[in-house]
Amino acid sequence: MEEQFDLIVVGAGSAGAVIAARASEDPRRSVLLVEAGPDYPDTAQTPFDLVNSHNNSYTDHDWGHSYQPTALGRSVPFPRGRVTGGSSAVNTTIALRGMPEDYDGWAAAGNPEWAWEKVLPAFKRLERDLDFGDRPYHGDAGPISIRRYAWDELTPVHQAWLEASDALGYPRCEDANDPDSWGSGPHPMNKVGRLRISTAIGYLSAARARPNLRIMAGTHTRRVVFEGTRAVGVEVERDGQVETIRGRAIVLSAGAIQSPAILMRSGAGPRAELERHGIEVLRDLPAVGTRLSDHPALAVVCRARDASLLDADQPIVQTILRYTAPGSEYRNDLQIEAFSFSPRGGPLTHFAVAAVLEQVHGTGTLRLASADPHASPVIEQHFCEDERDRSRLVGCLRDTLAFIRTEPLAGLIAEQTFPDPRRALSDESLGDLCLRLSASGFHPCATVPMGPDGAVDQYGRVHGLEGLMVADASIMPTVTRANTNLTSIMIGEMVGEWARTRGSKLYGL
Template structure:
């Protein structure tokens, strides 16, 4: 084998960029960061759609996965294929998990992840441009966070804020305060109103200047290499059917909730029955690999905008209402977003339904669903996409919560200043809103993913047969193999997963630097 490193980090997304960069701060540690997508080291060479914070980039730098969402229906399932991962293509929502989320992680056998333990790592990653360095926020970190100012809100964003206040919700200036609940501007990973700021932009520039740090882009990891149960490197696909072995003392998988478990399975780590069916030897029988897939389901009430009521350069998300769902006791387990505009070019079935290229409206995202899915491999060939089954709306409670959320969306959309900007509702009407069964059908018809998969390599003690890593993110039954990304979350957080994934990367890097 060639190319000896102390650490090889697989995937440069929200967590991977953080863990690799932090490890390289110690000049005695030689770090290699791998990514299957392209790398753009400087802003001047970065594609415009990656820098454009006004819309998600879902096509040009994507794995092109599809996922079964419910009852056999398949949807696009975007995952960023680029240095920065999904943080380079996503909605720039920089929300933290809430203290009760980490109480769940502790209850699952992971006491090191109590809120007081994770807060310093949220602060370490932040450069909060509004609140600076205080007891709650961080300053000087790699990821800038700003909130939309009142004079930056679009008319429909301002109307949503006002309609939520009229409906009795509290006004929130800072959604990253752990006690905040109500409506207010979205914390966003950007330094200015226009440019998306990814984890690669935040963490890698300084690391690239270090002699002990290397980035290799455009290479896909097939599997982890072992000596017994000790990880000693990875096998890469480098194109034209050729492979290459890279040697490292430690291997860190940060390829995300789909690709990290896929690499484990191709390495002989996972449910014995699945590995036997795939035709590979069982190195470690871990039933939880690929299981416990959790995602945030979303739906909403949408309209076709009147001509001239928005600009394509307007940010598509600026305001959010966080609250407790109807019939729930969970803190902030429901989010409502004002979608200022959303281009349907990549969603032809929705464009046909709307009979328009662009929609706007209020979107509801359930933060604590009961439903669980799974990802599996159909072959050991890394060029073949995995089978992703989200299994959303698998419980009656999950369905009912979104039905009630649609009613709330309808009330918010019909406030002054929002509905007047639209020329027609999509599917829904006053009459349909009175029909319970039609609303249930509408929820299933309009259902989509928020693209926040977690849990497919969940953390927990060795006594938990569904756990894949321990609380220090070491893969059970192996040596020198770690996972740092959203796949290790035992339960999903009540927010977009980007910032928590980065915090996980910071946390693992700190542990490794202690050794």
């Protein structure tokens, strides 16, 4: 292709779609958004699995990755959206911000642009909070609509769970995105009725009409093309043909699994890892793939007394408890979350309540399986090997067990099926369960971490290379104390705004 774009964004997910939409607000800048999956130009043409926010879409628009959660566990599927909107188009639509201290921690680690007071305007800009838009820490005019279920919209499981929470003495929290809040209440969610407000719907629907924005779907990026140490384009595969598209600046927004993989295939990553696969080393970046950060979770599973209360067409998640482990220095480092039903194949009979560790010390790894541009990376999380993580998840699991023994939730339960109630549940045996069976909340990040000792600087620019940025969940230095979609969109807002307003100085646009 002869044409050269000012900016090429690889991956139209939570961050990439936002960057392309924001950067193309300047009509003088040509922007190409490259996406491996399909693109649906409007909601009428969008398939039901993407529209239906009541449950995740796991197969129809998925990459088919797998991962090893714990050293003792089995390898299991690791879903990631493969479509415009990325994982925001297939996810549960929980729209939770991290704690202010998460972002201040990133700033303290050498990334001052990401302090809470600096990212708050981006969080406000991205949202239209339909319940609390008038509060100083919320926005009411952004592309992503957010609301919370009212009491009479909650399924019986969520109503009973909330009342059990009251009985256990946790305070009610009407807005989990209030930066000072904790307690239990309805989840903020980026859905309107059943419709999932992905970044494809929130951002691209309006931006796609711009003549200076081109969305190229069905196009798999194999690697970044360099002249010396300057990125000059991307090598892509489209309709079975390999071609190079030139750009003055390239942003990788392919997500925490694929951005590090593309980077390594392009010659930027840990030297030994690249050499193992015969990839010429352009830049030794030891932090790529070596600090994977994610939320380990383990659910208590119950058989319902009255299976007719369980309905797979109802929202699977509606409520949340955010709270702090005893003695922890990390506010809201734990979450407990009920699931309206637990799909096990066949008729629905069970529901679940999950314990989730939100602030983690342990890290995992992401490595290339081969230099083949279609090979999924090898992902090992090593959840709960760090004693500080394991002990807090054990405590959270105990608190979760207290929920299912408390009325009115207890009254909905015929029997607890996991963990096996006949076995003694000592801290040690619960710790063993965490080491064997904890699994990802699907929030991988920090695989291309920002920071002076990371792989990119605070503007997303890859250390030691020119014209190449990374901007998506992979640049978070550590996982936030919250589900990661809203923070990924915020990252898109920050980098998109920098591209629009300071693009020539920061990115050579």
